[in-house]
Amino acid sequence: MKINNLTVQGFRGFNDKKSMNFHDKLTIILAPNSYGKTSISEAFEWLLYGKTSRVEKADSKEEFKGSYRNIHFPEKSVPFVEITFLKNDNSEVKYCSKLNNSETIKRFVDDKEVKSWPLDYDLSKIPKPFILQHALKYLLLVKPDERFQSFALILGLEELNLFHKDIVSFCTKTDTCIPTDVKTLISNIDNIECRVQRVKSLENIAKEFKKESLNFNNINSAIINECGKVVGSGIANNQIFQKLKEIRENKISKYFKGNLQILEYSKEELKENLEEEKFFFSCISQDTIKKYTDLIALSTFQFILEKAAFFDMGVNFLEKDKKECPFCGQDIDENIVEHIKSNHRNLLKEKKKTEDLQNQKNEVLGIYEKLKSRLNKYNDRQIEKSKAFLNLDLNILEKLKDIFYPDNEKYYKTIKGIYKKNNELVKNIVNSKGDVIDSIETIKKSIEESKEDSKLIKDLGENISAYLSNINLYIKFVMSKNLDSVEADKILQGKLDEKAGTEDISVLIDLVGQLKNIKKKIKILAILNSLKQFRKIIDQYVTSKVLEIISGELTSEVMKWYSQIKTDGDPDVHFSGFDIERTKKGELKARRVQIKARSYDKELVSAVSSLSESKLNALGLCVSIAINFKGDSPFDFLIIDDPIQSWDSEHETQFIEIIRNLIEKGKQVILLSHNAQWIGMVRKGCRTINGRFYEITGYTKKGPELLESPWISWKARLQEVDAILKDNRASIVRLQQAEEEIRLAICDITSDIFYNKKKIIKNPGNFNSTIVRKLLIECGVNSNLIDRIYQTFETTDESHHPSISYTTQRQRIKKYHGWCHELAQYLEK
């Protein structure tokens, strides 16, 4: 797509609505600084991308808030930018962006609102058709990582860049994903290693731990060797641990036996406690109470059982002789027989009920037996936690005082405190447990004696509650004192080892006990350390991918453009290609794009440090141009804003050739500059293109004052023709150029004549022979002259191009030249 028209209102430097038409090849906009020139390139950028690169790259976006809207533009009005594009099929399409108060944008295509531009391209992935003043800064003169990112973006490797950044970020901060269990394991083994370092006799083991590359087998062998020195030969490996402990226990036992640790509760143990307590309470539930109280009925049924047995016998006798009563021997009739049998049947039913109750009695007895048994086990499990303290007495405490004092007085006090409190809590538990057991026994007795009483269950319930309340206090105590006791015990064991000379054995016990964990730690560290290699491989992969493109294709493309800017007089200090920095070993350095330069066949440190500012500018331009020709894009235009920074005149001239080449390659160039002299050279150098030329002649609150001026003045054109005609060696191409200049001059003169006569501006760029003829007639120009002027167009098409078979002639040009001057005289009238 090319740009036909730009209309702007209320955006950046533009307040009033302004419209500009663009030439399909070259449009130049000349403006002094601060006259709104950059607002034009920003208008294009903002419409296409929703933001400008200046804002995008700003460190502080706050400073640019509200900056798209012209400050003088009425508050209620809506700023907009509208571009009419010319598509490849020569149809037009109008894109419009409107800026809402909330800084959001509404987009319209041919006046219909759209969510995004209907382009078959992701605009973020194709090169932007802009070469802006600050483009160089963000491409070359930035930190290496930013440069890499910029290159990745423009080479279409943004995905690769982001992927790489993710991997680097991950490899740099693995601490956050190490699970707590793993960290704890590593920390525990680290502690053991520290202790190993402190024991001189274990230096062989210490050496193994200090090696950069840990080998578990070597560590294991060193440990087993040292253990062998302590336990003697002939002890199997799986018995070493036990043997070491025995040896140590033996040696320290004269000072102290056992340990001072209150054992902590695991989650499973606490869960089990809850299950048990649930069971305890189920023994005093309504259901159990009912089963218990039902048993009261058992006492009244004893008589029934006996009676049933009596009637069983009677019915048996009746079977033998139905006429005689089995109880008194008298004669009986059928009615009495039936009466006896009926009583018997009823008694059997009652007997069944009694048997059921009997079973229930056994069941209830079983419940309370189980309660007693489980309560005992539950109780033992709890008390086990502070067993170490239960084994203490005042004598032992005195011994401990000698061991702890004076350096570790506070630990002794901790131990003493735990001992006292533990005794108190355990005593309460024992007492309350006793009450529960008594209650259970009382209930059992009441069942045996058929003297059930629901109050007994109530008492049991109260005793269980009191007992569990004491247990809860105890559990809280255990959980709060576990760590203190472990710490104190650690000090104690250390002191005991000192006294008994068993430090080395103590460390060996820990090492042997933790062999599996040592192995795990080594493996874990190996995995974590290997991430350096992981990152390196990916660094190399990513960098190779970038290198492939920049050192080959990109370098070659940039060189093509760069070589066009070089002049004969240039010192031989030039850009020589793109590369990736390398280490001393020749490996690629990640994310370090190098811009190379050479000076008289010698490689320089870098282009950035060696090339002059103007050459760097030129290089930045060439990179931007090369990128724009790379790959597919819907845009056939290139907006170049102030390209020649710090350039001398020779290089400025060379760039004009670049502009011509861009146009020849099919690009529509829109060139903005403040350099009037250079722009004059561009127009002259691109004279035959006959593009559009705008000047911003002033700037007020309303915005820039735009004036479209002739590409080249007709006088200058005719002077050029004159020069060509005087040159006898002028080639056919030059003669053709002269003819074209004459026609263009005629169009300009016609436009001026028409303006003088009618005060209406007509664009000479759109003139053809018919239009020229018509306008001249309207202006009253001599008809003979009009015919002759018309004749000058005979050998060209509507675009003033001569036909293929046409051959230019010096004489004819001279004639046309004269007619042109004749027509120009009408401007003086």
Place this chain on the structure above:
Amino acid sequence: MTKEIIKQYIDEISEKLKDQYHRRLIQAYDKEKPLISLESELEKILLEVMSSEDQ
């Protein structure tokens, strides 16, 4: 398109990785949640080491 490009990178890199854990890590990469996916896989690997040595 992006997913396919990333998959291509991952496959090419996988061929260069000799370490099984590295291959697992790179295969676990998810563009939608890159750091989470990698950290999660590393966590899994470390926990496997913790539990596998007990056997």
